[in-house]
Amino acid sequence: xERHMRSAVVILxxxxxxxxxxxxxxxxxxxxxxxxxxxxxxxxxxxxxxxPSNRLSSWTGEECCxxxxxxxxxxxxxxxxxNLRYSDDLSVLGENKLYxxxxxxxxxxxxxxxxxxxxxxxxxxxxxxxxxSLATLRYLNLSKAGFAGPIPTQxxxxxxxxxxxxxxxSLNVEDLEWVGNLTSLQVLDMSGVKIRxxxxxxxxxxxxxxxxxxxxSGCGLATIAPLPHVNFSSLHSLDxxxxxxxxxxxxxxxxxSSLVMLNLSSNSIHGPIPVGLRNMxxxxxxxxxxxxxxxxxxYWLCISSLQKINLSSNKFHGRLPSNIGNLTSVVHxxxxxxxxxxxxxxxxxxLLSLRFLDISENLFIGxxxxxxxxxxxxxxxxxxxxxxxxxxxxxxxTPPFQLTSVxxxxxxxxxxxxxxxxxxxxxxxxxxxxxxxSDVIPAWFWMLPHIDVINLSDNQISGNMPKSLPLSSxxxxxxxxxxxxxxxxxxxxxELSLSNNSFNGSLSPTVCRRIDGVYSLTFLDLSxxxxxxxxxxxxxxxxxxxxxxxxxxxxxxxxxxxxxxxxSLGSLHxxxxxxxxxxxxxxxxCKNLVVLDLSENQFTGSLPRWIGKLGEKYLTGYTxxxxxxxxxxxxxxxxNIPQEFCRLESLQILDLADNNISGSIPRCFGxxxxxxYPYSEEPFFHSDYWTAEFREAxxxxxxxxxxxxxxxxxxxxxxxxxxxxxxxxxxxxxxSLHGLVSLNLSQNHxxxxxxxxxxxxQELMSLxxxxxxxxxxxxxxxxxxxxxxxKLCGSPLPDACAGDYAPEGPIMADEDHKDGWIxxxxxxxxxxxxxxxxxxxxxxxxxxxxxxxxxxxxxxDDIKYKLLGL
Numbered sequence: 074x075e076r077h078m079r080s081a082v083v084i085l086x087x088x089x090x091x092x093x094x095x096x097x098x099x100x101x102x103x104x105x106x107x108x109x110x111x112x113x114x115x116x117x118x119x120x121x122x123x124x125p126s127n128r129l130s131s132w133t134g135e136e137c138c139x140x141x142x143x144x145x146x147x148x149x150x151x152x153x154x155x156n157l158r159y160s161d162d163l164s165v166l167g168e169n170k171l172y173x174x175x176x177x178x179x180x181x182x183x184x185x186x187x188x189x190x191x192x193x194x195x196x197x198x199x200x201x202x203x204x205x206s207l208a209t210l211r212y213l214n215l216s217k218a219g220f221a222g223p224i225p226t227q228x229x230x231x232x233x234x235x236x237x238x239x240x241x242x243s244l245n246v247e248d249l250e251w252v253g254n255l256t257s258l259q260v261l262d263m264s265g266v267k268i269r270x271x272x273x274x275x276x277x278x279x280x281x282x283x284x285x286x287x288x289x290s291g292c293g294l295a296t297i298a299p300l301p302h303v304n305f306s307s308l309h310s311l312d313x314x315x316x317x318x319x320x321x322x323x324x325x326x327x328x329x330s331s332l333v334m335l336n337l338s339s340n341s342i343h344g345p346i347p348v349g350l351r352n353m354x355x356x357x358x359x360x361x362x363x364x365x366x367x368x369x370x371x372y373w374l375c376i377s378s379l380q381k382i383n384l385s386s387n388k389f390h391g392r393l394p395s396n397i398g399n400l401t402s403v404v405h406x407x408x409x410x411x412x413x414x415x416x417x418x419x420x421x422x423x424l425l426s427l428r429f430l431d432i433s434e435n436l437f438i439g440x441x442x443x444x445x446x447x448x449x450x451x452x453x454x455x456x457x458x459x460x461x462x463x464x465x466x467x468x469x470x471t472p473p474f475q476l477t478s479v480x481x482x483x484x485x486x487x488x489x490x491x492x493x494x495x496x497x498x499x500x501x502x503x504x505x506x507x508x509x510x511s512d513v514i515p516a517w518f519w520m521l522p523h524i525d526v527i528n529l530s531d532n533q534i535s536g537n538m539p540k541s542l543p544l545s546s547x548x549x550x551x552x553x554x555x556x557x558x559x560x561x562x563x564x565x566x567x568e569l570s571l572s573n574n575s576f577n578g579s580l581s582p583t584v585c586r587r588i589d590g591v592y593s594l595t596f597l598d599l600s601x602x603x604x605x606x607x608x609x610x611x612x613x614x615x616x617x618x619x620x621x622x623x624x625x626x627x628x629x630x631x632x633x634x635x636x637x638x639x640x641s642l643g644s645l646h647x648x649x650x651x652x653x654x655x656x657x658x659x660x661x662x663c664k665n666l667v668v669l670d671l672s673e674n675q676f677t678g679s680l681p682r683w684i685g686k687l688g689e690k691y692l693t694g695y696t697x698x699x700x701x702x703x704x705x706x707x708x709x710x711x712x713n714i715p716q717e718f719c720r721l722e723s724l725q726i727l728d729l730a731d732n733n734i735s736g737s738i739p740r741c742f743g744x745x746x747x748x749x750y751p752y753s754e755e756p757f758f759h760s761d762y763w764t765a766e767f768r769e770a771x772x773x774x775x776x777x778x779x780x781x782x783x784x785x786x787x788x789x790x791x792x793x794x795x796x797x798x799x800x801x802x803x804x805x806x807x808x809s810l811h812g813l814v815s816l817n818l819s820q821n822h823x824x825x826x827x828x829x830x831x832x833x834x835q836e837l838m839s840l841x842x843x844x845x846x847x848x849x850x851x852x853x854x855x856x857x858x859x860x861x862x863x864k865l866c867g868s869p870l871p872d873a874c875a876g877d878y879a880p881e882g883p884i885m886a887d888e889d890h891k892d893g894w895i896x897x898x899x900x901x902x903x904x905x906x907x908x909x910x911x912x913x914x915x916x917x918x919x920x921x922x923x924x925x926x927x928x929x930x931x932x933x934d935d936i937k938y939k940l941l942g943l
Contacts, residue, residue: 118178151184194219217241240264264290303328398423458482573601624648672706685717743806751812
């Protein structure tokens with residue numbers, strides 16, 4: 074009974090926090106009492122200042138007490154409640170949020186006890202100052218209503234106020250002194266209010282003895298002043314999340330024995346768990362996630378009343394306490410992203426009420442057996458990924474639970490395919506990637522009725538696929554040993570990866586299957602297989618594709634014109650096939666392309682000028698350049714580099730190496746802004762589910778090695794024009810591309826000097842200018858590759874520059890160089906004179922003064938005898 078009472082308290086506090094409950098001091102119902110005329114006129118005046126009018130369409134007739142959202146006292150007929158909260162129910166009915174001006178006619182509602190304007194939108198206006206004159210108010214809810222600016226501190230005059238909720242706005246306040254005057258306050262939620270001077274916030278709250286709910290999430294709080302005595306010991310719910318606390322010394326916690334909910338998540342708290350928690354014997358909800366707590370879990374934390382515990386994303390370490398089985402009421406337990414180690418204690422299997430368990434991203438080792446799981450009959454979600462655990466159950470084991478989500482990625486489940494999955498009739502999400510399975514997928518697996526997300530990648534699963542895939546939205550079977558023809562894809566599927574297997578045959582049966590409408594697929598990765606034949610010309614059914622990866626196959630023929638129908642496409646990979654012909658002009662319709670990789674094929678013709686337009690997106694008159702990666706390496710393109718390429722201002726990787734491109738390097742390449750001022754805040758395409766597999770990746774040749782970039786790809790800025798027939802000078806404009814990490818112009822016919830300013834490219838890690846016809850002095854501090862340029866001189870080449878060695882200081886500009894040469898001539902002319910003067914200054918006196926001469930040579934004889942020991 075006591076446990077159920079605590080649960081009821083948490084539910085009540087939750088509804089209060091959301092503003093979805095009516096409290097007793099707002100009681101007021103439509104009645105047969107006569108509406109007061111003055112109050113009716115006040116309501117009509119309020120209605121005339123706000124919109125839309127349909128929200129208050131019932132406000133007609135003489136009797137205002139029967140109007141929707143108006144409550145009157147059953148005896149006096151005075152308006153005591155005005156509930157104009159916007160809810161999801163209103164959205165379903167097609168009604169919109171209130172907006173406009175809040176009329177001060179509300180001041181005529183002299184008996185108003187409850188005012189709720191939450192979840193509307195008042196356009197960033199300030200909270201009306203006249204609210205402070207509504208002296209009878211007990212309940213004020215302005216949450217998520219689009220208010221902004223400073224909070225009127227006059228609200229501190231509302232001495233009868235018991236409930237104040239102003240969360241979810243863009244409000245700020247100098248300090249909280251005014252809150253201390255609200256001595257009747259029971260519920261205070263100021264989450265998201267920026268408090269400039271918050272040092273005394275705890276002292277102010279201590280003046281509110283009736284406070285039961287205090288939520289100050291995201292208020293910019295950082296310090297906690299000492300509190301010798303706690304007055305708000307009846308507090309039930311405390312939320313201090315998303316602030317900047319660092320110390321774990323919450324000494325005043327020991328007085329909060331009635332606390333039911335505590336949220337300290339998303340701070341920077343370090344050290345052990347506050348010892349004051351051991352006195353919170355009624356605690357039901359505890360969230361310490363996203364901090365830097367760095368202790369073991371103390372045995373006293375296993376409080377039997379706890380129902381939800383979130384300790385994720387900290388630095389907790391050590392073994393789980395052996396008395397963890399004392400958490401007999403726990404429903405939700407999240408220990409992920411810590412450094413817990415050792416085996417899973419058997420007492421974890423005593424958590425009979427457990428529904429959610431996440432122990433992922435730790436250092437657990439050992440075996441998870443049937444003993445750990447047999448009693449967890451209410452378990453719905455089990456996440457144990459990224460540990461060194463082995464699931465060891467019998468082949469005929471029937472779990473007591475029905476899971477909806479299971480993740481054992483990076484654990485050991487194989488080599489057999491887990492047969493117990495056949496009993497999970499409600500399974501929706503399954504991740505068993507990298508689990509050592511080397512079996513075939515049984516036929517019953519594809520018949521699980523509710524499975525929606527499947528990840529079995531990076532195993533050694535073999536065999537063929539069924540003719541048609543199930544009605545799942547996301548399937549990843551990449552990096553296995555699957556073979557045979559490609560399966561048919563469900564029209565409702567969103568993401569599919571079959572990469573790095575041995576699928577063979579043509580794409581046509583899969584891609585060209587006609588349906589009513591278009592496919593919903595957004596990610597399709599078939600790279601690294603044995604697919605052959607031509608690219609099918611029926612891509613008009615796939616207009617929702619965002620990512621298409623067909624690289625590393627044996628595809629032949631031209632790119633079909635129907636690929637231009639992929640108007641949503643952001644990433645196209647056709648690398649390492651046998652595709653040929655000229656690029657179709659229809660590809661310029663793919664205006665959302667961010668990545669275009671056609672490398673290592675046999676495409677011919679000149680580089681299309683329309684590529685310069687690729688990636689432009691027009692919005693209200695503005696052009697946003699989107700193409701960030703253009704890779705056409707190792708083809709048979711010829712002709713000049715079009716000037717239109719200079720319009721690709723967002724381009725950060727340009728790879729045109731190993732073609733037959735001629736002409737000069739366009740000087741306008743200096744206008745490639747993303748190479749001059751690199752940015753990385755805009756991510757490449759990746760899936761929310763398979764962040765490793767569907768994350769954008771590129772193969773780049775840097776310093777002669779093929780490297781795969783994925784997570785660091787947004788930070789790579791590279792230009793590779795090597796192995797072509799480019800001629801002319803190396804443009805000085807390239808030296809303005811300050812973000813370049815790699816620049817390769819080798820194996821061309823470039824001539825002239827290397828621009829001196831290239832030494833200022835501080836991000837440049839690889840520069841290859843070898844095998845050209847460059848001449849002159851190599852700029853200082855450019856230790857890279859210059860071989861094959863017979864007219865270059867200076868370090869690091871062995872050839873010194875004519876007339877002198879390579880200069881050790883900065884290369885001088887022409888005028889400075891001239892002045893420096895004049896200084897050097899005077900230096901050389903003065904050397905003989907200096908020698909003569911110095912010689913006679915020393916030896917002249919010895920030649921003309923006998924006494925000095927005898928003394929000098931006598932001194933030398935003494936030195937000789939001493940050295941010889943004579």
